Amino acid sequence: MSVRWWAFPLLLVFLLVAAGSLVLGFAAVVIYPTLPTLDVLTDYQPKIPLRIYSADGQLIGEFGEERRAVVSLDQVPKNLVNAIVAAEDERFYEHGGVDYVGVARAALSNFASGGVRQGASTITMQVARNFFLTKEKTLTRKFNEMLLAFKIESSLSKQQILELYINQIYLGQRAYGFAAAAQIYYGKPLAQLTLAE
Secondary structure, three states: OOOOOOOHHHHHHHHHHHHHHHHHHEEEHHHHHHOOOOOOHHHOOOOOOEEEEEEOOOEEEEEEOOOOOOOOOHHHOHHHHHHHHHHHHHOOOOOOOEEEEHHHHHHHHHHHOOOOOOOOHHHHHHHHHHHHHHOOOOHHHHHHHHHHHHHHHOOOHHHHHHHHHHHEEEEOOEOOOOOHHHHHOOOOOHOOOOOOO
C-alpha cells in the first residue's frame, strides 16, 4: 500500500494543531488559577462623580475624572441593547465568552491583509479587559482575556455581563457608560434617546 503525496502535509498540519492545542491547554491550566477574582464584578462599585445640585434639584456641577450614571439593564432602551449586541458581538447570547467563529473570521482577515485590522473581542472579553487587563496588544494579554471571559461567563448571567459593559465602557469626553454618554452628547437621559441618537 503506497502513501499518497498529500498525506504528509495533512499529517504535518494535524501534528501542528495537536501540539498547539497541548501547549494552549497546558498554559490554561497554569494561568487559570492565577486569574483575579471576580469580586470587582459581582460587587460593582464604580467611581461616581461628585454632583452639586441647586435647591430646586437642578444639576449645577459635576466633579471627578469619570462621568458616569449607573443604570440597570431594564432602564436601557431595548433598541440600544439590540444595537450594542449587533455592533459589538452579534453572537453574544450564543457563545460562552469567546466567539470562535469571530476569532476565525478575524484571523483570516488579518492574515489576508498582512496586519491586525479586525479584532475578535466579545462583549465579555471587553468586560474582562476593561476591569482587569491593559490595552496592550500581545498574545499573552489576549490569552488571559479569553480565560477571564470563560471565568466571567461561568459566574455571571448574560444580563449581568451586558449591564457591566453598558455601565463601564469608555465612550469619550470622560463618559463611562451609555447613560453618561447620553447626557454628555445629547443632554438627556438614556431613556429619552431617539432611535437615530
